[in-house]
Amino acid sequence: MDKLNILVAIELIVVFFSLFLSCFLLTVKTEHKLSNRLFASFLVLTAIDTSGNIFDFLNEGPSNFGMFRNLMIFLQLPTFYLYVLSVCFTDFRLKPRHWAHTIPFLLANLVLIPRFYGVNLDAKLDFLQKISSRPEIQFNHILLHVQVICYIVAAFMILRKSRRIYLENYAGASIASLNWLFQFTVALSIFYIIALAKNIFKFTAYPEISEWLKSGLIIFELIVISWYLFKALNHPNLFRTVDSKLKLVKDIVLEEGKSELAPVNENAYNVEYLKLKDYMSDKKSYLNPSLTIKDIADDLGIPVRDLSLLINHQLGQHFYDFINTYRIEHAMEILKDGSKSKVTVLEILYEVGFNSKSSFNTAFRKHTGTTPTEYRKGLKNSDL
Template sequence: MDLLLFNLHDVVLIMTAFQCALFAFFLLVVRGERRISNALLALFLLSQAAIPLDILISFGAGFREWAIQVSPNLFYIFGFAYWLEGPLLLWYTRSLVYKDYLPKHRELVYLLPLLGYVIYQYFVYFRFDSLAKGEMLQDYDLFAESLLTHGIGTLRELLRWVFGIACLVELRRYHARIRDSYSTIEKMDLRWLWILVAGFLVIRSWAVLVNIAIISSAHLDTFFDYRVMGLASNYTVLILVSALIFMSLHGASVFDGLEAEEESGPGPLEKSRGGVQKSANPGKPQIDPELVEKVERSMTREHLFLTPTLTLADLAQHLGTAKRTVSTIINRHFGCNFFEFVNQYRIEEAKARLADPAREEQTILEIMLAVGFNTKGTFNTLFKNRVGMTPTEFRYRSRAPAPLPQNAV
């Protein structure tokens, strides 16, 4: 960034800012089903647009001089986006995970670091007049900044890193909960968001190292080439933002989201006949054998697993009890989650149909759909994990003639 006007590195920052701002505008003006998610994603993208502008104004040789002449107030104003980006990404993640999500009042505590930084910048910069600000900006030297200023920059990146970890924790909980509540999860797969959040987490980790390199070079006489490290980060952010825009368009609107909280009260069955009995340990109620039998019967005799969209809520409604009660029975008595519980019956039914000579004309795809699966990938993976071979291999071996005994005539 040492040319008079701009160079390739500056162009990357401009492209990132323009791309983010353009897509944010698109999200805000185009109405969709997920308005809250789109609004939060738009705000996150606007913060991503502001950050490269802050870098460009602060460190781009040509743009820095231009900004000083136009208005010294352009400096640091875009830097507030660093403190907003983390909460916005977490809120966006939660808006995809939970149905009808809105940030709660207690979650506004995430904005306290931003408020603290606004107050700090007011006293060290914004309270002065334009002439004084211009003098501060002339002959700026990053190394001349105080340890406090560099420490605040490092704290800022650490906070962004913490919010990235919080996003991964939220996605991990989501992954566990969908398997406890749904038998078919292909349309609920947020692996694309896992990858992107992990990518941003890597960038934030790298930003922490950049700030540590600056502190070491400025205050500990241990020089690191933080400029090259920063440029690598700028290029990677452009790639990640492009991926976020592309993947969010294809993957963010396929699932309505989980309920924010599981039901906790007893269902009508428990109220009428004590479906879950009290035990000596109040944290672990005893499991009602009669209800266990009803759960098994719903699969073995009533074949509810053949419904592709079967959910825990559907099964609980069919049994006339609470979701939490059914989930507890499946987890504790059968030793698996709802996804595994239902699909093991689907696999066993598929095995029976594949081995049935009367169904020889049916294709494997037809059988797969008939037993409740929607995609070949999930069916083949679960079948091989449970049976030890692919459906095609199983059908061939089950129909192959048995070899004659060695002493047969």
């Protein structure tokens, strides 16, 4: 089996996995239908882009459809970016203004109308024979490179903002999901950076390097799609989102003016802090795994804005870490209780408000410098 046939076989696997996962996302029962539809669209576009060797294997000669298929790559990252928005923010909706993301795709096709789409087969062949020197192709490559950089940066900015909003307002397990989406975006960024390098080498004196990178990209794409498929099948409701209308504390501080916060409202914050401490001790609301800052603010009769400033600004601690501190201290009390020595670590983490072992271990190590299991062993050894 020659190299081309091997690549076609790998492409077929990637296309199958992409389409299989897209069907799964479109049919699985979930509250996050928009997110699933957007990612399914991204996977279909990925399958179309990956099928280059398959398309060339089945067709002879250039065609308008073949060029149009190639240029659909301009829709991939905009679709992924919209997917990231839908995952991060619960109130995200597709709006007419989002059609602006198709502008690069339309431009890339428009510049090819005079000398490719609108000419006969012989003219198409002549155009492709000197494709690397054609200004239309050079324009499209520059446009694609700029698009990739802009959307990758924008995706990371959205993830960073949503993570900070989550830490300041929520105390559930979604942070692990946001971290995983960040990892997937990193993997996707690496893929596109290698793809850009491939395109650059394509127009140099070393086109063979471009071909090797192309082969490596197909294999890398198979690994990434398989990774996502594994995650999706095991966690069909992977993400919980945050409210995009929530403001970061640093923005609230800037709005109100830093000089006004400390001296003017110090007494009020002291009163609110005492109320908060008594509330946490009496109500033990931190045992609620899906607790939000709004839940506590409603119970205390304090505006969410003021409570957020108290915890995230005055106390210098994210709400997420603030709540986890109470959870870890409660877990430590259980671990110290000799009558509960038979209670497993898994049972303890659920009892104190966590709903994943990884987030519990991370928070416990951050608070104590050790894992729950090591902490319990240390207590036993000290009693001997």
